[in-house]
Structure formats: C-alpha cells, structure tokens
Amino acid sequence: MKYDLxxxxxxGAQRTLDAFTSTTLELLTEKPFHEITVNELCERSNYPRATFYNYFDDKFDLLSYIWLCLYNMIQLDDYGTLDSEERLYILFDRAFDLASANQNILKSILRHHSERDFLYHHFKMHLNAKIRDFFVMESCRYQYDIPYEIVVDHYCNTALLILEWYFLKQKGGSKVQALQYLKFLLGSIKTEPDIRNRH
Known part of the structure; x- marks a missing residue:
C-alpha cells in the first residue's frame, strides 16, 4: 500500500480511505469483484483516479486494506498476559460478533461470490495470516509438547473452519454453540509442566 499506515x-486521509472502503463493500453487494473497476470506485467515491493511486497500487491493494481494517476491529489491545488458547477464544468471540453484526452485508456479498471465487480465498488467506501473527509469541513456544508451528496451524485452521461454516457457508447457529464446537475440536493440546521444555 502506498499510504504509510x-x-x-x-x-483527510482517513476520510478518503473510509470512502474507498465503504464504496468497495457496497459494490461487492452488487457484483463480483472482478467486474469492479478503479474508475467505478472513483466515481462512486467522488475522488479522481489520481487520488486512488496516491493510496493504493490497484484494487487488489485496496481489498487487502479492507481485510486489515476488519481484522483491526477484532484485534485485542493487550493480550500479552494471556496464553494462546485464551487469546484464541477472545479473538474468536470478537470475530463472531463482528460477522453477526454484518450478516446482511455478508449475505449480499456472498450472492455474487462463491467459495471458489478469488474474493473468498483472498479473504481467508489474509485472515489466516493475521491470526497466525496474533499467535506467534516467544513466551508461548514452550507450552506444548509438539512444535509450536503445528499448534499455530491447528488453532488458526480450526477457528477459520468454524467461522467459515457459520458465516461464509451460511450454516448459522449461536455463538455459544460455535464456541462449544471450537473447544471440542481443539481439545487440550497443552503439556504437563515437567515436559514443556522439550522443544
């Protein structure tokens, strides 16, 4: 992204970023992402093309910025004292609430984008990367009796699986039920204190 975040x-910059973000989300409820052009984004947002390119390299760059904004809405401000599982449950809780609050927009967007589409995979890829960043903390590396990288993959993939089931595949259900699924699938992969320093 050209603009240094x-x-x-x-x-003024925030107004511009917000305008392009809201316009993109609005257009995604009307048509597939590949049909949206920079010209259309600029016309709807009431900004010239030059302004768009002052902030973004292209529409894909703008899309990455939108995913970052969504993630920032659920990110924890202070999670340094929590262990990996506690952070996961809080993050999952906030992500579920955000998706629930925007269900109508999600449904409208999904009418034009299937799980085979670029938009679907682009979103999952970015969210997965952010969740991984959220868990990679040196203080947590020795809590498990298996390599920490496997733990991170397991946590990320499980959380995404359930969020995808409820919202992207629109299966529905309560947050309490979703958290029960998450806890059941994760189980307990922590080790006893006397064997935590093997890796």
Missing part, C-alpha cells in the same frame, strides 16, 4: 493517519 505506520504513521498517524490524518483526518
């Missing part, structure tokens, strides 16, 4: 975002 590591620096404080000005009010």
């Amino acid at each position: 590591t620096k404080k975002v000005t009010k």
Whole structure:
C-alpha cells in the first residue's frame, strides 16, 4: 500500500480511505469483484483516479486494506498476559460478533461470490495470516509438547473452519454453540509442566 499506515493517519486521509472502503463493500453487494473497476470506485467515491493511486497500487491493494481494517476491529489491545488458547477464544468471540453484526452485508456479498471465487480465498488467506501473527509469541513456544508451528496451524485452521461454516457457508447457529464446537475440536493440546521444555 502506498499510504504509510505506520504513521498517524490524518483526518483527510482517513476520510478518503473510509470512502474507498465503504464504496468497495457496497459494490461487492452488487457484483463480483472482478467486474469492479478503479474508475467505478472513483466515481462512486467522488475522488479522481489520481487520488486512488496516491493510496493504493490497484484494487487488489485496496481489498487487502479492507481485510486489515476488519481484522483491526477484532484485534485485542493487550493480550500479552494471556496464553494462546485464551487469546484464541477472545479473538474468536470478537470475530463472531463482528460477522453477526454484518450478516446482511455478508449475505449480499456472498450472492455474487462463491467459495471458489478469488474474493473468498483472498479473504481467508489474509485472515489466516493475521491470526497466525496474533499467535506467534516467544513466551508461548514452550507450552506444548509438539512444535509450536503445528499448534499455530491447528488453532488458526480450526477457528477459520468454524467461522467459515457459520458465516461464509451460511450454516448459522449461536455463538455459544460455535464456541462449544471450537473447544471440542481443539481439545487440550497443552503439556504437563515437567515436559514443556522439550522443544
């Protein structure tokens, strides 16, 4: 992304980013992503093409920014004192709430995008990467009797599987039920204290 998000975002820049984000989500409820053009995004957002390219390389770059925004809405501010499983359940809880609050938009978008489409896979790829980043902490590496990378894969894939089932595949159900599924599938993969330092 051309705009440096590591620096404080000005009010004007935030308005521009918000406009392109909301316009993209609106257009995704109307048509497949591959049919959306930069010209259309600019016309709907009331910004010239030059402004778009000041912020993004292309529409795929904009899409990655949108996924980042969604993730930031569920990210924990302070999770350093929690173990991996606790962080997972809190993150899952917030992700479920966000998806539930936006179910109508999700349903509209999914009318134009199947699970075989680019948009579906692009979203899953970005969310998976962010969840992995969320878990990779040195302090947690010795809590398990198997390589930590396998633990991270297991947590990420299981959480995504259930969120996908409920929202992307639109199977529905309560958050309590979803958390029960998550706990059942994860089980307990922690080790006893005396064997935690093997890896």
